[in-house]
Amino acid sequence: MSEPLLLDSHVQGGQLTISVNGSWTGERASELDALSSRPIPAEGAVTQVDIDLRGLERLDMLGAWLLERMSRRLARDGREARFVGLPQHYRKLFDEVRGVNRTVKPVPQRKLPLTAQFERLGRSTVSFWASLVSLLSIFGRVAVSLGRALARPSSFRLTSCIHHLYRVGWQAIPIVLLITFLIGAIIAQQGFFHFRKFGADSYVVDMVGILVLREIGVLIVAIMVAGRSGSAYTAEIGSMKMREEIDALRTMGFDPIDVLVLPRVIALILAVPVLVFFGSMAALYGGGLVAWLYGGMSPEIFIARLREAISVTHFEVGMIKAPFMALAIGLVACSEGLDVRGSAESLGAHTTQSVVKAIFLVIVFDGVFAVFFASIGM
């Protein structure tokens, strides 16, 4: 062997000497870790252990800690460890390492799995209520802010509102048109495929018309807006919150609800009905196109049939729902954004939450409206 072992021990006259050689640095961390935690031979009644460092070439904090840990282990076994031949320039490093990891951390109490389950359930129930309350609170604050804006129209941030209207309305039009067009076409295709079996082809038009105008148009658009614009709102407000921009606004005497939330919510309330209108038209167009190309129903017949099947009421039912869904999406998105805490993970979690909650609320609203419209006979 040309090179001495990194760690070697020999007993001479009741004295155990552990010699440490070579470089004890992070490059060989795993090897050193294994070496230094190997049991140390306890021959005879050796109580005095010398750790001989004369062969040490290089040392860093990792190595110093491993040696220190070894000496502490010896001390725990009731053997006294002594460092000999410590190179002068590593003395400070050793002194530093002597002091670390002295406080023993109490082992956290393990909970029973069942208790932990109950705790989780309890926590999630509480947080569900808390999020409901925070949603209601932001609703109230937006209402107050709207009141202020109505009382003093000059305080309303029109520029910001129009900017957001452009982003959530105008820029969303192509994708909304495309998706609703495809959905309308798919509904019509499925209708023709199945209705044809019992010769009810012409009722496909009724189905497409009523479904699109009452339900599908507004639902698809609301879900897309929640995913596209709601998540953007949460991420924007959340990252502003992380960078203390919201606090900065507050210290300048601005209410973040006035400056950030109200223009965004108003923009959504204005944009979503427009998107629903265009989306519904695109879906009807898609349905008509499929009726012509796949169902063999000429456009004239499709339009005539549509005129008979649907009334303005169906259209109204769809359109009335749109601004309420927009309000729900906007409030959820902004309240999640304002709840973001310091970390990047929190931003991600709240953005996810924002989309999930908004879609959930949209569907709940849709159900409530269905009951409501049924009972008033619309």
Added chain:
Amino acid sequence: METQGAAPKAVPKTALAIEVRDIVIGFGEQIVIDHLSLGVRSGEILGLVGASGGGKSVLLRSMIGLIPKREGRVEILGVDLDRSSEDAARAIERRCGILFQSGALFSSLTLRENIAFPLRENLGVSEALIEEIANAKLEIVGLDADDGDKFPAELSGGMVKRAALARALSLDPEILFLDEPTSGLDPISASAFDALIKALQETLGLTVFMATHDLDSLNAVCDRIAALDEGKIVALGPMATMLASDNPWVRAYFGGSRARTPALALEKEK
């Protein structure tokens, strides 16, 4: 156990830990660093001063390879990161610790996890040892091992700096790059941080390259100072050289009212 096979080759012994030769850095039309050369000796603390927006951070970032250079080369521990293999470059990067201006701690990890992260990726040692080392790093930068469970967002500015320093030191680097280490700290915390850097540098035998504005830091810890003006190093040497410099920018910087203390201290020593 026989280990010679795995032993890494010793570093070629150079007196310079970092050598910057004739580098040019620019963005678009603008030239930020113009044919600059600078050597950082091993084991020294070199302070880089320059006007705000004068390219200090750009120089530092390009030295560690975050910003591409137009011309010239940077050798760290004798290796040119741009012209060496991926593995060799990674190996050198592991021997450098960087303290970013705002800490750049991972916000979704606790402090202990922040420090443990590079250890876990690079060392391949047991989880218990990783935790011990992470605690040791926290303690040597003056934090409590209990602070290790906190998230970066829960810390004060001074604690963030210390924690970021602990992370920079996690792999026992030989070279430490500090970008404005004392910015945003009060004078007492700043001088405590200076003392910490000095103590760690002596204890661990580090080479430290720091971009700073803090005249007290420069005076207290730096062995040499490099003054950057208009993309070039206009003065290089200890504080006395700075005070004796003819360059108008250096004169203004070190001769201003905020620089009186070092100047007076130097007078007294004479």
